[in-house]
Amino acid sequence: MYLQQARKDLIWKLDGLSEYQVRRPMVPTGTNLLGLVKHLASVEAGYFGETFGRPWPDPLPWSDPEAEPNSDMWATADESRDQLVALYRRVCEHSDRTIETLHLDSVGQVPWWQLAHREVTLSRILVHVISETNRHAGHADIVRELVDGAVGWRADDDSLPSIDLAWWQSYRDRVEASARSADAR
Numbered sequence: 586m587y588l589q590q591a592r593k594d595l596i597w598k599l600d601g602l603s604e605y606q607v608r609r610p611m612v613p614t615g616t617n618l619l620g621l622v623k624h625l626a627s628v629e630a631g632y633f634g635e636t637f638g639r640p641w642p643d644p645l646p647w648s649d650p651e652a653e654p655n656s657d658m659w660a661t662a663d664e665s666r667d668q669l670v671a672l673y674r675r676v677c678e679h680s681d682r683t684i685e686t687l688h689l690d691s692v693g694q695v696p697w698w699q700l701a702h703r704e705v706t707l708s709r710i711l712v713h714v715i716s717e718t719n720r721h722a723g724h725a726d727i728v729r730e731l732v733d734g735a736v737g738w739r740a741d742d743d744s745l746p747s748i749d750l751a752w753w754q755s756y757r758d759r760v761e762a763s764a765r766s767a768d769a770r
Contacts, residue, residue, distance in 0.1 A: 588711070591718040592677055595622060596670060598725040602732065608660055611731040618728055619666055620659040621721045623647070626673040627657045628717055632710050633680035636693040641679060684711065 598618055599607050607619040627648045630641035647656040660669055689708040696703065705713075730736050736745060 588715045588718060591722045595625065595722045595725050598729045599666065604666060606732050607666055609732060611728045615659060616724055616728055617659060618725055619669055621725050622673050623660055623669050624657045625718055625721055626676045629676045629680045629714060632714050633683040636695050636710060637683055637687060637691065639683050641676060
């Protein structure tokens with residue numbers, strides 16, 4: 586349930602945005618919304634695929650050991666939003682089949698982890714991927730707010746008090762003043 590919700594929330598962050606907006610790097614490290622989707626497709630393909638002897642059937646060139654560093658974190662001009670979202674959904678279906686087929690104590694091997702830590706259970710990988718997906722969904726929350734000001738953690742619940750924009754600006758100004766005051770001490 587937690588994994589499915591985080592996946593859904595991440596994809597929702599793309600709604601209503603242009604191609605540029607979903608690809609726009611909003612921080613110095615280049616984090617962008619569509620790149621987060623692409624990255625998590627790679628994460629799930631590896632952890633719920635290769636780790637448990639159920640490899641993802643299609644090549645993911647950005648996951649190749651010879652690929653440019655961080656090439657899984659952004660979409661090229663030739664990789665459409667529809668293509669990457671569809672890939673993510675297919676990978677998630679593949680992951681779900683692994684989760685449904687295996688027992689939580691089923692053992693797998695994570696080939697890219699240090700040898701002493703490679704042997705894992707499905708339970709451990711579920712926790713790992715839920716954590717990673719939610720972490721990146723949190724990144725998406727912040728990136729989306731930077732892109733167009735939209736906030737909220739779910740389509741049906743923004744989890745924020747119903748307060749007007751003037752209050753939020755005043756609140757932000759107070760937080761800024763407090764930070765500057767603390768720094769001056």
